[in-house]
Amino acid sequence: MTRKVKLRSLIIGGAFTLLFVVLVTRLYWVQVVQGAELLSDAKMMWATDKELRPVRGTILDRNDKVLAEDSPAYTLALNPKIIHDKGIENEIVQGLSEILGNSNDSGALAALADKIRTRINQKRDDGSYYTQVEIRNEGWKIDAEIADKIKALEKELQQKLNTKKSLGILLLPESKRFYPSGGLAAHLLGYMDKDGKPIMGLESQLDEYLKGESGWLSYEKDRYGVELPHSQRKYQPAVNGDNVRLTLDKNIQFYMESAIQKVYEKWRPKSVTAIAVDPHTMEILGLANMPSFNPNKYWEAKRQSDFVNHAVASQYEPGSTFKLVTLAAAVEEGIFNPNETYQSGSIAVPGRRLHDHNVSGWGQISYLEGLKRSSNVAFVKLGYEKLGQDKLRAYIEKFGFGAKTGVDIAGEVAGIVNMRYPAEFATATYGQGLTATAIQQTAAYAAIANGGKLMWPHLIKEIYNPETGEIIKKFEPKEIRRVVSENTAKQVGEYLEQVVADQSIGTGRKAYIDGYRIAGKTGTANKVIPGQKGYAEGKWVISFAGYAPLENPQILVTIIVDEPDLGGNYHLGGDVAAPAFKEIVSQTLRYMGIAPNTADQQHAQAAEQKMLAAVPDLTSLSLDQARKTMDKFGISVAAIGQGAGVIAQYPAPGTEIGGLQRMYVMMQETKDVPVPDMTGKSLRDAIGLCSFLKLRCQSEGEGYVTSQTLEGAGEDRVLHLRLHPYGETEENAESEKPQTNPNHDGAENGAENKENKEESAPSAPHGN
Numbered sequence: 001m002t003r004k005v006k007l008r009s010l011i012i013g014g015a016f017t018l019l020f021v022v023l024v025t026r027l028y029w030v031q032v033v034q035g036a037e038l039l040s041d042a043k044m045m046w047a048t049d050k051e052l053r054p055v056r057g058t059i060l061d062r063n064d065k066v067l068a069e070d071s072p073a074y075t076l077a078l079n080p081k082i083i084h085d086k087g088i089e090n091e092i093v094q095g096l097s098e099i100l101g102n103s104n105d106s107g108a109l110a111a112l113a114d115k116i117r118t119r120i121n122q123k124r125d126d127g128s129y130y131t132q133v134e135i136r137n138e139g140w141k142i143d144a145e146i147a148d149k150i151k152a153l154e155k156e157l158q159q160k161l162n163t164k165k166s167l168g169i170l171l172l173p174e175s176k177r178f179y180p181s182g183g184l185a186a187h188l189l190g191y192m193d194k195d196g197k198p199i200m201g202l203e204s205q206l207d208e209y210l211k212g213e214s215g216w217l218s219y220e221k222d223r224y225g226v227e228l229p230h231s232q233r234k235y236q237p238a239v240n241g242d243n244v245r246l247t248l249d250k251n252i253q254f255y256m257e258s259a260i261q262k263v264y265e266k267w268r269p270k271s272v273t274a275i276a277v278d279p280h281t282m283e284i285l286g287l288a289n290m291p292s293f294n295p296n297k298y299w300e301a302k303r304q305s306d307f308v309n310h311a312v313a314s315q316y317e318p319g320s321t322f323k324l325v326t327l328a329a330a331v332e333e334g335i336f337n338p339n340e341t342y343q344s345g346s347i348a349v350p351g352r353r354l355h356d357h358n359v360s361g362w363g364q365i366s367y368l369e370g371l372k373r374s375s376n377v378a379f380v381k382l383g384y385e386k387l388g389q390d391k392l393r394a395y396i397e398k399f400g401f402g403a404k405t406g407v408d409i410a411g412e413v414a415g416i417v418n419m420r421y422p423a424e425f426a427t428a429t430y431g432q433g434l435t436a437t438a439i440q441q442t443a444a445y446a447a448i449a450n451g452g453k454l455m456w457p458h459l460i461k462e463i464y465n466p467e468t469g470e471i472i473k474k475f476e477p478k479e480i481r482r483v484v485s486e487n488t489a490k491q492v493g494e495y496l497e498q499v500v501a502d503q504s505i506g507t508g509r510k511a512y513i514d515g516y517r518i519a520g521k522t523g524t525a526n527k528v529i530p531g532q533k534g535y536a537e538g539k540w541v542i543s544f545a546g547y548a549p550l551e552n553p554q555i556l557v558t559i560i561v562d563e564p565d566l567g568g569n570y571h572l573g574g575d576v577a578a579p580a581f582k583e584i585v586s587q588t589l590r591y592m593g594i595a596p597n598t599a600d601q602q603h604a605q606a607a608e609q610k611m612l613a614a615v616p617d618l619t620s621l622s623l624d625q626a627r628k629t630m631d632k633f634g635i636s637v638a639a640i641g642q643g644a645g646v647i648a649q650y651p652a653p654g655t656e657i658g659g660l661q662r663m664y665v666m667m668q669e670t671k672d673v674p675v676p677d678m679t680g681k682s683l684r685d686a687i688g689l690c691s692f693l694k695l696r697c698q699s700e701g702e703g704y705v706t707s708q709t710l711e712g713a714g715e716d717r718v719l720h721l722r723l724h725p726y727g728e729t730e731e732n733a734e735s736e737k738p739q740t741n742p743n744h745d746g747a748e749n750g751a752e753n754k755e756n757k758e759e760s761a762p763s764a765p766h767g768n
Contacts, residue, residue, distance in 0.1 A: 001597075006734040010125050010176065010584060015592065017316060019534075019731075023354045024133060028256055032345075036510065048659075050090075051214055051215075051216055052236075052237065053214055053238060054211070054212030054213060054214060054215070054238040054239055054240045055070050055175075055208060055238075055240040055241065056069075056210050056211060056212065056241045057206075057212070057240070057241030057243045057244060058071045058243045058389060059202060059210075059243070059244045060243065060244070060245050060246065060254075061245075061249055061250040061478070062246060062247055062249055062285075062461060063250070064245070065250045066180055067179065067180070067184070067185060067248070067250070068177060068178070068179050069438045070175050070176070070177060070178070070179075071175065071176060071177075071178035072141075072144055072147075072175060073142060073173075073175055074142050074144075074147040074172060075139065075142070076100075076139030076140075076142060076150065076169075076170070076171060077132050077134050077135075077139075077170040077180075078092070078116075078119065078120060078133055078134075078135065078169060079130075079131055079166070079168035079169075079170065080120045080121070080122065080129040080130050080131075080133060081120075081128070081129040081131055081166070081168070082166060082167065082168030082666040084120075084192050085596070086155075086160070086161065086167060086295075086574075086678075089120050089121075091157055091264055091578070092120065092167075092169070093117045094118070095154070095157075096135070096139075096150070097109055097113040097116055097603045098147045099146060099150055099153065100112060100319040101138075102519060112138060113360065114133070114347070115135070115138075120133070132170065136194075137194060140194050143176075143178075147171050150171060151171070153169075157692070163338040176192075177191070177192035178296065179191070179294075179296050181417070182252075182256075183294040183295070184250070184253055184254065185248060185273070185286075185288070187287070187288075187289050187292065187309040187311075188201055188202060188203050188248070188409065188459065188543070189203060189295060189464075190203040190205075190480075191203060191295035192295075193296045193298070197697065200307060200410070201309075202246075202459075204410070204411050206406075206463070208243065208461075209241065209242040209463050209472065210242065211241050212240045212241035212242075213673045215235075215236045215238035217235050219388070225289065228342050228692040236608065240466065240467070242463050242465055242472050242502075242587075243463070243464055243465075244460060244462075245460075245461045245462050245464065246284075246460060247278075247283035247284050248284045248286060249457055251445050251591055252285045252286040252555075252584075252588050252591070253285075253286040253287075253288065254590075255584050255587045255588060256274045256276060256288045256557075257288045257289075257292075258655075259274070259584045260274050260290050260580055261290060262289075263561060263576065264291070265566075266559065266638045267564035268565045268629075269561045269562050269565070270562045270563045271289060271290060271291065271305075271556075271561075271562045272290040272559070272560070272561050273288070273289050273310040273314070273315070273535075273559070273562075274286070274288050274289075274437055274557065274558065274560075274584065275557070276443055276555060276584065276588070277446060277555075278554065278556075279547055279553045279555075279556040280444035280450045280455075280477075280553070281364050281442060282442075282446055282477065283459075284407075284457060284459045285555070287311050287409075289308070289309060289310050289461070291306045292306060293306045293307060303400070306758055309409065309411060309441055310438065310560070310562070311438045312410075312411055312412040312413070312437055312439050313411040313437075314334055314413075314562075315413055315415045315436060315437050316436065316437075316525065316527075316543075316560060316562065317431060317433070317436075317526070317527070317528065318434075318525060318541075318543065319431045319432065319433075319523035319526075319541060319543065320374045320431055320520050320522060320524060321441055321445075321522070321527070321543045321544070321558075322428075322430065322436065322441075323374070323379050323429070323430055323521060323524070324432060324444060324445060324448065324492070324496070324545075325399050325401070326382055326383040326387070326395075326429045327371065327382070327492055327495065328395070328399075328448060328483070328484050328488060328489070328492050329383065329392065329395035329402055329484075330382045330383070330386065331435060331484070331488045332484045332485065333391065333552055336367065337367065338367055338368035338371075338495070338696050339366050339367075339368065339686035339694075339696055339715040340366065341364050341366050341715070341716070342365070342367065342368075342370070342381055343363075343364055343441050344363065344364075344365050344375050344377050345359065345377065346377065347377045348425065349379065349422050349423050349426040350421075350422040351421065351422065352423040354380055354423075354426060354427065355375060355568070356373075356376050356500045357374065357376065357524070362755050366694060367382070368498070369505065369694070370509065371499060372498055372502050372505050372509045372691065373505055373507065374522060376429075376430045379428050380426045380593050382429065383605045384429055390427060392416075392429065393419065393425075395483075396434075397516050398419055398481065398483045399444045399483055400440055400443055400444060400454055400480070401415060401417050401436050401440055402414060402415055402417030402418075402556075403415075404441055405437075405443050405456070405457050405713050406456055407439050407456075407457040407458060407459070408458050408459055408460050408475070413438070413442075415435045415440055416434060417434045418434070419434070420754065429508055431523065431525060431583065432525060438560050439457055441543070441545055441560075442457065442556065442558040443455065443457055445545045445556055447484070448484070448492050448493055448519075449489075449493065449553040449556055450482055450483050450553070451486040451489050451490070452484040452485055452488060452489040453481075453482055454480045454481055454482070454483050455478065455479055455480065456478040456480055456551040457480075459476075460475050461475060462474045462475065470591050473490070488510075495551070496520055496521055497519045497550050498519065498687055498691070498697070499519075499522075500512050500518045500520050500546065501684045501687040501688070502688055503651075503684060503688050504692065505691060506691075508520045508521060508544065508546065510574050510575060510578035510582065511546055511578040511585075511591045512581055512582070513548070513585060514596065515597060516589060517548065517551060517597075517743070518546055518548045518549075518550065519546055519547055519553075519584070519602070520544060520546020520547070521545055521546065521576075522574055523541065523542065523543035523544065523545050524540055524543075524570055525541045525543075526540060526553070527540060527541060527563065531656060531673070538561050538566075538677070539560070540563065540566050540573060541560060541562055541563070542560075542561040542573045542576040543558070543560045543561070543577055544557075544558070544578045544579055544580075545557070545558040548589060549589070549597070554589070554592055554594060555585055555588050555589065555592070557581050557584050557585055559580050559581055591751060597702030597703060597725060600666060604768060613661065614654055615635075615651055615652070615654060615655045616629060617647055618649050618653075618655035618665055619644045619647065619648070619651075619653075620645050621645060621646050622644065622645055622646075623637070623639050623646070623667065626646050626649075628751060630663065635662065636663075637663055637664075637665055638662055638663070638664050638665070639664075639665055639667050640664055640667060640673050640674065640676060640693070641667040642668055643667035644667075645667070646666065646667065647668070649663060649664065649665045649666065650663060650665075650666075651663060651687065651688070664676065664689065666692070668717065673693065675717075675719060676697065676709070677707060678690070678708055678721065679705050679707070679708070680704055680705060681705045682703075682704055683702075683703075683704075686699070694719055695719050696717065696718045696719065697718075697719050697721060698719070698721070698722045699720075699722075699723060700720070700721070700722050700723065701722055701724055702724075702725060703722040704723055704724065705721050705722070705723055706723060707721075708720065708721050708722070
């Protein structure tokens with residue numbers, strides 16, 4: 001018995017001894033052999049690294065109005081297990097689909113409800129519900145307004161279930177890119193997708209400056225994620241992105257988008273593009289395209305083409321707006337005589353016969369009239385016959401066509417200038433057979449507006465640190481080269497003014513703005529059939545480019561309308577782009593504080609409210625008959641020259657004319673007829689009368705005519721007009737007006753002076 005006890009004790013003691021040895025050995029192995037490795041693994045389990053995301057830089061307009069910024073956002077996540085445990089899946093599905101659905105389409109709402117229900121019912125392989133699922137894209141990075149509605153839904157369900165516990169609705173805080181003005185300037189800004197990746201526009205182009213640098217935070221935590229006392233904490237702060245200030249003006253951008261939206265809806269074109277710049281610096285004040293998109297909801301765009309920035313990425317045959325280059329070259333080379341005449345209608349060049357848009361032409365007319373009527377023949381004679389192929393090509397290249405402008409907007413194309421044959425040079429004089437972009441045409445017109453300098457177009461003004469204000473990068477205006485002399489630019493601007501101011505034949509008359517001197521040119525170009533040499537029937541590109549005020553241009557606008565629905569009538573081209581130009585520029589000039597330089601506006605409005613009448617056709621009537629006919633309208637008739645019957649009249653038959661206005665009738669051929677006294681007339685009316693007399697007109701000052709001087713003889717006559725604002729008109733007229741009018745003689749002079757005395761105040765300009 002004693003022996004058995006001893007043996008048992010020995011076995012138990014040995015077992016304990018062996019166990020102790022094993023434990024000691026294990027402890028030694030863990031503490032000594034694997035100690036360093038296990039400690040390292042433990043620290044990795046305790047430690048947590050948290051990424052600190054930087055705030056992306058803000059994009060602002062020239063007046064620091066925000067165009068793009070980071071804003072708080074939330075991602076909706078659901079806990080299917082809790083939702084099913086509470087038995088509220090139907091309430092969750094219905095409530096969330098109504099909140100997240102952004103359409104009144106019942107089918108779309110039903111599809112969203114099915115999507116949410118499918119996500120809630122998803123299970124793991126073992127048959128258990130997931131503890132967290134996200135609702136994308138509808139619940140991804142939603143704004144605070146939608147998040148508040150979801151919180152209200154959860155609170156309502158909690159009250160219904162009489163609980164304060166979570167119902168499985170989670171709102172995970174995030175940030176997203178927000179564009180406060182919606183689609184404003186979308187093609188310039190681009191957008192950030194929901195993964196935070198910059199897509200197109202400035203967001204992509206300037207990503208290196210905007211994105212900043214991520215930071216991180218490292219500390220030790222327990223199993224519940226709570227930071228341990230005395231833990232080792234490491235911190236690297238995030239560096240926020242730089243801000244970008246643009247040359248863009250948010251208000252002008254709004255004017256532009258509103259105007260071209262109307263064009264898009266009325267004429268149903270493929271696209272509309274508008275660019276506004278300061279012509280002195282070529283800073284882009286606005287740039288818009290239709291159709292467009294909302295960068296906050298970029299996924300709703302209907303077509304991929306909605307994302308194309310046609311201002312730089314599309315090229316067109318410019319048509320008559322390109323005549324600016326030929327005109328400027330002819331004036332610079334001294335070969336443009338506005339009073340010289342030519343036969344309009346058609347002209348033969350090697351291999352082709354080219355025509356005016358009015359195929360039969362207008363007979364023998366002056367080059368100035370040819371400009372106003374946008375005669376192709378006039379420009380073929382000027383650019384092809386007089387200037388020559390080599391000089392024409394040189395001026396085209398000097399104005400920047402055929403090469404990229406270098407504008408700081410991605411996606412620019414160079415256009416095509418590749419004339420080889422005589423006919424190609426001839427058609428290039430009026431903008432066919434070559435291609436150009438909207439930004440190229442804008443830069444070319446700005447070169448005339450600013451006195452002859454081709455400037456670098458740019459959108460980015462500066463990049464700066466938002467915390468310190470330090471300028472990281474600044475972009476100053478840059479002259480590329482001089483294209484024509486300052487005097488040439490001034491003359492060309494005055495010629496272009498008559499295209500707008502001449503309300504009888506000026507193709508740009510729909511762009512006229514009362515009280516401002518506008519220079520501009522229309523364009524109507526046939527569209528080439530893709531892959532072929534010919535032009536498409538009934539497909540046009542309509543354009544207008546112009547600037548104001550002429551004496552010191554502050555705004556230049558180019559508008560291009562691709563394939564408007566003209567119903568086959570290209571003569572409607574003047575009604576497409578020019579009115580949009582008028583709307584944009586008139587609003588912008590008022591916004592800039594540039595007041596009209598003509599009469600007191602109350603005076604003008606009162607005059608415009610006078611009776612309007614359609615002027616009858618007085619042709620072939622005697623002077624007495626013409627005066628009797630117009631007496632019933634309260635309109636005086638002044639005769640120019642002597643003859644048995646009226647051979648022409650101004651304003652033309654059918655024109656609406658105010659009761660205080662005088663009209664003129666031509667009694668003999670216009671050559672060397674006496675020039676009537678234009679004192680008291682607006683510049684527009686004076687230019688119209690000069691056009692009626694086939695007389696070249698030059699003006700100085702603003703407002704109404706106070707004096708006039710005639711120089712030259714025959715076809716070389718030039719009438720110089722001096723103008724003053726309405727309040728100064730009568731006073732200046734008395735002090736500056738010659739005692740005798742050298743342009744009148746005999747009875748006609750007496751009659752004119754008598755009728756002028758009857759007009760005690762200048763008449764207001766009549767409308768379009």
